[in-house]
Each structure stands twice: as C-alpha cells, then as structure tokens.
Amino acid sequence: MNKQALITGVTGQDGAYLSKLLLEKGYEVFGLVARRSSDSLWRLRYLGIEQQIKLLEGDLLDLSSLIRAMEESEADEVYNLGAQSFVATSWKQPIFTAQVTGVGVTHMLEAIRLTNPKARFYQASTSEMYGLIKESVQDENTPFHPRSPYGVAKLYGHWITVNYRESFDTFAVGGILFNHESPIRGIEFVTRKVTDAVARIKLGKQPKLYLGNIDTKRDWGFAGDYVEAMWLMLQQDRPDDYVIATGKTTSVRNMCEIAFSYVGLNYQDYVEIDPALYRPAEVEILLGNPAKAKVNLGWEAKTTLEELIVMMVEADIKRVEKA
C-alpha cells in the first residue's frame, strides 16, 4: 500500500521539491496550506505537480487545524518545513517568528502525539543555529550559538524535537541543513536576488544590484539534492539528527562573481553596497561536515555551486525574457 506524507510549508522551495520526490516514490502527498490572499502555489506549478498534491487548509499557529490535517491525511510521515524562514525579517517580526518557527513545531508534534504517535516526524532544523560558530567546521556535536531571532526560534524547534524523541519515543529527527538554493528559491534570499539581478542587468532591465555584507560565507547546495536527505532520515531504523551540507564554503562576493561572469559581466561594475542591508548580528561563516550523513544515509551533495548558479541564472533569464 502507498504511504501517506503530510508536508507543512508545501508551497515553499523545499516543500515543492520534496513533494515531487515523494510523488515519484509513489507516496500520496498532502500539503498544509495557510490561507493567503494571493497565489502561493506557483512553485508546485513550476515543477508540474500542483494537481497531484492534496491540499489541506491549516496553519502552524492553529493546533486544531494540524490535528485535522493529521486525521484527514492519515500520514505515516510528517515533514515540518513550514516557517517564517527569512533571517532578516526575524528582527522585524521576532515574536511572530518565535511563534511560527519555534512554537509551531510543538503544535505539530502535539498533533502527532494526539492522533498517530507512530507517525515519523522530520523537523527542518538549520545551520543558522551554529551562528557565532564554535568550531571551524560544524557537525552534529558542534555547540550552538544562534545570532538571529530566527536562529533562536529554530533552536527551540530543534530541541523540542529531540525532547519528544526522548520523552515519548516519537520517531522525530532534526535535519540540520546548510543553505540550499534553486531556481524556485524566494527572491529575498541572496543567491536568487543575485541571479535575478544578473538576468535583468544582462537584458537591460536593471542598472545595479544593491547588497549588504558580501564578505560572509555560506555552504551552499542544491535544494533538489537536500530533500532526498530529508526522506532518507525518515527511512532509518532509529531516529537521529544529521548535518546536510556540501563541505565547501564560498563568500557572497565569489558567488556574485560566478553568476555575473556566466553572462560575461564583471560583478564589480554592478554591485553596490547598501549599509541598510547589513544585519544587526551576522553569521560570518558556515561550513558543514556531512560525514555522518554519508556513512549512515549514503547521502552526499551531487550539485556543485557553479552548476547551481548556472541553473538559477538560466532560469531567471527565461523568466525575465517572458515577463
């Protein structure tokens, strides 16, 4: 019999790629969709899977809607990807971020405990929890020191996941994912902001690109590779937490260089620094060690940063040409 999966955050970047993967594996996929006044299904359409997902109305802030979603989906696996996920916004809406990104995790865990305690639970934890890094390469044993209200909320979400595993024997895992991007990344995140600008500048529709701190470094991978790791974590004999990363770090500056040079431009001619885009506290560098995932899950990143950026620039050029 086919398995059922419930995905919160199904309209986001990872929700769309994970839905596609699970559909390919024969799952019946249910997606929790929060009520929005404008279209939020464009990513599902982009991947050609909109009609195959069973959408359930609900919100991580509303426990009863999560209980109903559990009952209606009869999910064997729950992937909690829903969050206020933009770090910069978390200083402007710290309480909202704490509620959705932090306490929302407990809502989902409670809905599972009350309806089907055997369901397996994936929590979208993050490298942002390392923040002011304590070790130059971060793994599952590296201490955390979050640097944003988002990171603090995610740390709560991570520990409540561990706590339900230890308290109630819930099959609950925390995937500590480093930054991952794709052509359907939100436009506010730096990679997509850059690839969209490269397309517009190349096609003569935008003169400059304004960025904040371009000397920070991130361990960037492709979202399509990373959702595979989420699924693998829930197929193991016992629940555990895993770092998912490429093991390489690159500055925002170098990422710009890769993107602009792909279309024959020099980023220095177009990128301007806007101090207003600097963050109140910054995560200067992230670099993950995915060795445990390689050994236990047989997972490793397949797509290089160069391949990823080219994929994103090409998709943005097509979009801008069509618009």
Ligand code: NAP
């Ligand atoms: P994303 O594109 O920003 O998607 C976030 C999703 O959460 C959207 O579907 C959004 O719905 C939904 N959501 C927001 N508030 C909600 C609420 N109150 N109730 C239910 N759903 C709500 O994020 P992503 O990049 O796919 O990331 C997926 C998850 O992984 C997030 O939890 C993120 O924090 C985490 N993560 C991401 C990365 C990364 O590099 N991408 C790395 C580590 C961890 P709407 O579309 O309706 O707003």
Ligand code: GDD
């Ligand atoms: N967004 C953005 N916009 N970032 C900029 C800009 C800009 O104009 N200029 C410089 N940056 C720098 C940020 O200060 C940060 O150091 C880096 O680019 C990456 O920023 P984002 O792409 O916004 O991602 P993030 O690292 O803050 O957070 C993402 O990754 C986390 C995992 O480490 C998000 O996806 C989080 O949800 C995720 O948990």
